[in-house]
Amino acid sequence: MSADAARELLERIADGTPIDWDRVGGVDAALLESAHTLDAVRHAYRRIGSNEPGERVLFRWGGLSVLELLASGATAEVYRAWDAGLSTMVALKLLRPEAAVAGLRSEEFLREGHLLARIGQRNVLRVYGAAVHDGRPGLWAEWIDGRTLEASVAADGPLAAAEAVHVGLELCAALGAIHAAGLVHGDVKASNALR
Structure with a gap:
């Protein structure tokens, strides 16, 4: 990796620009690992000392300040929210x-949340909790800055063969962990895979 490329990578980390770590190629493995760790530390410190989201709050659900509707399906809605705790x-x-009406009961939804929270596989979204507030069952999980696989393909074109194999293996590892927990992912698609 050239000094210019290393400097550019570090500047992106300092600026908070999202980095698709799977696409950083031709990089010394030790430098790449250090840069990835530095980016994770920057993300962690960015959040320290702030108990307010600094954005307009749509509504509150338990200890969460709900900020933005991201997706809405037949059975659930997904939001970006701030966890003050x-x-x-x-x-x-x-x-x-x-x-x-669609056949999904609150108990089943919460049970799935509790099972997901026990999964510690790196390709599976970490679930922090599942509860009922204001009569609405919900679960909250880690926020990932990134793009869906669908958005990546739409923006960058089809994956190269080696990258497609890598993504496929990572998805299989995630699904294996989910199945081992006694769950079945009923909606595997590119818009549900984050990078």
Whole structure:
């Protein structure tokens, strides 16, 4: 890796520019690992000392300040939210009240959240908790700055063969961990895979 490329990578970390770590190629492995660690530390320190999101709050759910609707499906809605207790941004999935009509009950939803929270595989979103507040069951999980696989392909074109194999193996590892926990991921698609 040239000095200019290393400087550019470090400047992106300092500026807070999202980095697709799977796409950083031709980099010394030790430098890449150190840069990745530095970026993780920067993310952690960015959140320290702040108990407010600094954004307009749509509503509150338990200890979370809900900031933005990200997706809405037949059974649930996904939001970006601020967890004041953890001083961090989280993803919040709330079950729709009408989801019972679709056959998904609150108990099943919360049970899935509890099982997901036990999974520690690096390719599976870390679930922090599952509860009911204001009559709405929900679960909250780590917030990932990045793009979906669908958005990456739309922006950058099809994956190269080696990269497609790598992504496929990572997805298989994630699904294996989910299945080992007694769950079945019922909606595997490119828009549900974050990079």
